[in-house]
């Protein structure tokens with residue numbers, strides 16, 4: 451990763467960014483922020499690619515009109531397509547938002563199969579057409595397993611380039627800690643989300659700092675309030691809003707991609723779903739959320755953190771769910787090249 455003339459790392463020239471599910475709720479909250487420069491800074495021209503299903507193309511056209519009407523100085527072009535090979539052609543950043551939501555009465559196997567039918571072909575199209583520096587963030591649920599499916603269909607792309615988004619959970623955890631302690635979010639560091647982007651995730655504040663000092667909170671609050679609130683926040687928002695988080699999910703996608711490309715702050719880390727190489731006992735090949743830092747456009751798992759018995763059991767619980775999901779998609783033939 452080069453440093454640009456302005457001293458930052460990241461993209462020095464215009465960048466092609468593909469957003470799938472562009473006409474959906476998250477797409478609507480995300481595209482305008484990308485086009486305004488919130489993701490990669492004010493000096494990086496953006497070429498947007500919007501991928502949608504045929505029946506949503508008209509809505510995507512409307513969004514493209516609105517993007518035009520903002521006259522964003524950085525936005526060079528907007529291309530709309532229902533063909534993944536066109537949408538990913540030459541792209542450097544793919545935000546895979548569009549997915550098949552669970553509907554009433556749908557079995558988990560049906561949901562995984564339906565999403566395999568989306569993320570397998572998209573992984574293949576990324577493999578065949580994207581730029582050599584492609585980076586992929588999977589937002590669409592079940593995000594970790596969808597990322598694993600996409601990576602499995604892209605054998606020529608390093609698996610480390612496929613991430614699942616747990617940054618929304620990370621941000622939720624920071625906010626809950628700030629609210630409980632009265633400390634501003636800006637004073638907090640070293641929060642971690644482990645595991646799956648699901649109700650089994652483990653929001654871990656055992657290493658968290660407030661203005662550089664260890665957080666001191668009651669374990670009872672952690673177990674009875676903090677963890678359930680963070681892990682159940684997506685469902686709480688669906689209950690309140692009647693539809694799932696959109697603006698906060700878009701904001702988290704911006705945060706994730708910015709930190710991936712431009713680096714995490716010194717002395718702090720963030721959380722991202724990345725392919726495990728066995729760190730902290732997480733089986734290799736699973737896409738699991740870890741504490742990570744980024745430099746030069748690459749994530750590194752924060753090493754050697756102490757894991758107490760409580761943390762171990764919470765991490766293992768979420769990893770067990772990831773293993774179940776992997777077994778289910780493998781049985782459906784959605785992981786080519788893997789046993």
Ligand SMILES: NC(=O)C1=CN([C@@H]2O[C@H](COP(=O)(O)OP(=O)(O)OC[C@H]3O[C@@H](n4cnc5c(N)ncnc54)[C@H](O)[C@@H]3O)[C@@H](O)[C@H]2O)C=CC1
Pocket residue numbers: 470471472473474475476477501502503506547548549550551568588589590591592593615616617618619647694695696699
């Ligand atoms: N990882 C995370 O933290 C979060 C993930 N999500 C997930 O993000 C996903 C999207 O959420 P919303 O935007 O609210 O959903 P939405 O239903 O409003 O939009 C989804 C869009 O995807 C499109 N789509 C479906 N299949 C597609 C395909 N094969 N190619 C391209 N586009 C396709 C649909 O036409 C629709 O416009 C859902 O799976 C949701 O559960 C939501 C919030 C947080």
Ligand SMILES: O=C([O-])CC(=O)C(=O)O
Pocket residue numbers: 591618683684685687694695
């Ligand atoms: O469950 C959903 O669709 C929404 C979701 O992932 C979240 O808000 O974390």
